[in-house]
């Protein structure tokens with residue numbers, strides 16, 4: 551779809567990747583961007599970019615009422631970017647309880663699903679439009695030091711495929727974005743290599759323009775996703791060598 555003239559909405563707008571999406575969307579000529587965050591005061595620096603086209607919206611994707619209120623306020627959206635996510639860096643067994651696993655599932659899976667459900671009729675009424683789901687390469691393979699994050703992203707990848715199938719009839723493009731490690735706050739303790747957040751945003755927006763469904767931004771994601779096709783067991787075993795409790799390679803190992 552054409553981004554020039556589109557009306558976009560992005561969740562987790564105060565995050566590291568989101569700020570690049572917002573800058574690039576403005577550069578590509580969007581008519582308006584609803585920038586959504588749990589705390590709108592965190593959005594103040596972003597508003598300076600373009601006070602006419604950037605509209606702040608309070609939104610917690612895990613709160614059904616908050617999602618419904620945002621949907622009722624943003625009826626003209628035709629490009630939904632589900633970017634909000636959390637990673638609590640816990641092992642599946644090493645975690646002291648399962649609260650972090652539930653929390654990641656609430657944000658990364660149920661939160662994203664709630665947004666798709668709330669905005670599907672809006673996209674339909676606006677001609678079909680596009681949903682961009684920010685997923686992760688870690689949904690394709692489990693990284694044990696953040697095993698429950700991987701599981702939540704795996705659920706979200708499957709959900710994205712299902713939503714894509716259901717919304718094909720209304721002409722909605724559903725793009726799955728699966729980067730490897732991105733250089734943001736969320737991954738500050740993760741090992742290198744890390745892709746620049748600007749590259750994640752530009753690859754995702756290019757996919758929207760070109761109508762591409764699955765995107766693996768950066769060299770790490772491109773290589774590992776190709777390797778998963780030829781040697782899935784080898785990739786699993788390699789990832790298994792990063793154990794719970796290991797963060798930056800070579801420091802806490």
Ligand SMILES: NC(=O)c1ccc[n+]([C@@H]2O[C@H](COP(=O)([O-])OP(=O)(O)OC[C@H]3O[C@@H](n4cnc5c(N)ncnc54)[C@H](OP(=O)(O)O)[C@@H]3O)[C@@H](O)[C@H]2O)c1
Nearest residue numbers: 562564565566567610611633634635686731732734736737
């Ligand atoms: N960084 C990576 O290595 C990496 C790799 C692959 C995929 N991703 C995905 O990329 C997306 C963006 O992450 P990032 O790297 O930019 O991290 P980030 O800077 O931590 O941004 C995450 C954003 O999500 C928001 N958020 C968390 N829970 C929320 C909720 N319940 N409702 C609404 N917003 C919520 C956060 O808001 P608060 O400030 O309120 O917490 C923050 O704005 C995430 O989905 C992440 O899983 C990241």
